[in-house]
Amino acid sequence: MRTAIMMFVVVTLAATTVPETSLVSGLVAQGAEMKPKGHDGRMQWGKPLCREFATVHKWGNRQLISDAPALMKLPDGTLLCSVQLWSRDDAIVQERYGRNRCLIFASTDEGATWQERSRIPFNTGKFLLHNDLLYFIGSGIKWQGLHITSSSDHGETWSNPVQLRNGKVYAASTGWVRRGNTLYWAADDMNRSVKDRAVFAFGCDLSRDPLDTGSWQFSNDERHPGLPQSLGRGRHNGGKWLEPNVVDLDGELLVIVRVRASQGNVDGVVPNMAAICSLEETENDELTLKFSHYYPSPGAQNQFHIIKDEERGLY
Numbered sequence: 001m002r003t004a005i006m007m008f009v010v011v012t013l014a015a016t017t018v019p020e021t022s023l024v025s026g027l028v029a030q031g032a033e034m035k036p037k038g039h040d041g042r043m044q045w046g047k048p049l050c051r052e053f054a055t056v057h058k059w060g061n062r063q064l065i066s067d068a069p070a071l072m073k074l075p076d077g078t079l080l081c082s083v084q085l086w087s088r089d090d091a092i093v094q095e096r097y098g099r100n101r102c103l104i105f106a107s108t109d110e111g112a113t114w115q116e117r118s119r120i121p122f123n124t125g126k127f128l129l130h131n132d133l134l135y136f137i138g139s140g141i142k143w144q145g146l147h148i149t150s151s152s153d154h155g156e157t158w159s160n161p162v163q164l165r166n167g168k169v170y171a172a173s174t175g176w177v178r179r180g181n182t183l184y185w186a187a188d189d190m191n192r193s194v195k196d197r198a199v200f201a202f203g204c205d206l207s208r209d210p211l212d213t214g215s216w217q218f219s220n221d222e223r224h225p226g227l228p229q230s231l232g233r234g235r236h237n238g239g240k241w242l243e244p245n246v247v248d249l250d251g252e253l254l255v256i257v258r259v260r261a262s263q264g265n266v267d268g269v270v271p272n273m274a275a276i277c278s279l280e281e282t283e284n285d286e287l288t289l290k291f292s293h294y295y296p297s298p299g300a301q302n303q304f305h306i307i308k309d310e311e312r313g314l315y
Helices: 090-097
Strands: 005-014 020-029 050-059 070-073 080-082 103-105 114-119 124-130 131-138 146-150 162-170 177-179 182-189 198-205 214-218 242-250 252-260 273-281 287-296
Touching: 005 070, 050 080, 050 103, 070 124, 080 124, 103 131, 124 287, 131 162, 177 242, 182 242, 182 252, 198 242, 198 273, 198 287
Parallel strands: none
Antiparallel strands: 005 020, 020 050, 070 080, 080 103, 103 114, 124 131, 131 146, 146 162, 162 182, 177 182, 182 198, 198 214, 242 252, 252 273, 273 287
8 A cells, every 4th residue: 555645844842941832844654553442441642643854943932823834835846834923922923023924934855954935924824826926825913804915936025915804814724625717715703702703715716816806705704603512521612613624525615614612621622523514606606604514523623734635536
């Protein structure tokens, strides 16, 4: 059986005498080994998935946070990685990085070493390569709005960002769908309370200029319905949903959303439960997003990024 290899990035907390936080890249050999259940009845992990990794970026201030990094492989083989830095005390990141707090790193040796290439004013997002132009789509500073910028020199310089949506938006690096001339993606609407947090989907007509706001269409905001108590082991707070992925299942667009429901300090969170939404497009190119059901999905209490194996046709 052929072993599938994929590149990934992850944030780590280094156990050193001087506390450091770092973003590392590595190679994952898919197919983890699981040991039989231990004396407590729980499955135990065997060999780790990642055996080799390289540091993309590290910093000494533990109050600086990075999450939801994005990867892109350019036609010439160059790898790009976005490192978004933020802090619950915004003055810290403002003093060190100003507005351009999303750092773009590049590797020309398949991820072994990384060099900073540019900085852009984003909090989170991901890369899009289209018609020989590189785009970055994501949340603005302090998650204010959904924005897009472009680069004609592989990320060395970027255009002024164009705002596509107002309000607070969390657009993590998650799975999207390119079908024909349309790009479908989804993100979080953060304008409500955590309990009532909503997600929304949007599409871009790639036959037009992605920097033109008229190329984009947005769905309704779908609020979290609340996780039923019957789906948790013990009482929980109903949870929130965030970081949606879009998939194309035999022509049907689905939005699969992370669900995180707290069971208190002792029991942690309800594990392995995702929310499934339908995404439909009308003849007038209007998008309708609607919650359908919950479905068990390994690790769905944490951020996940769904990708498609084009060779096998599986997600």
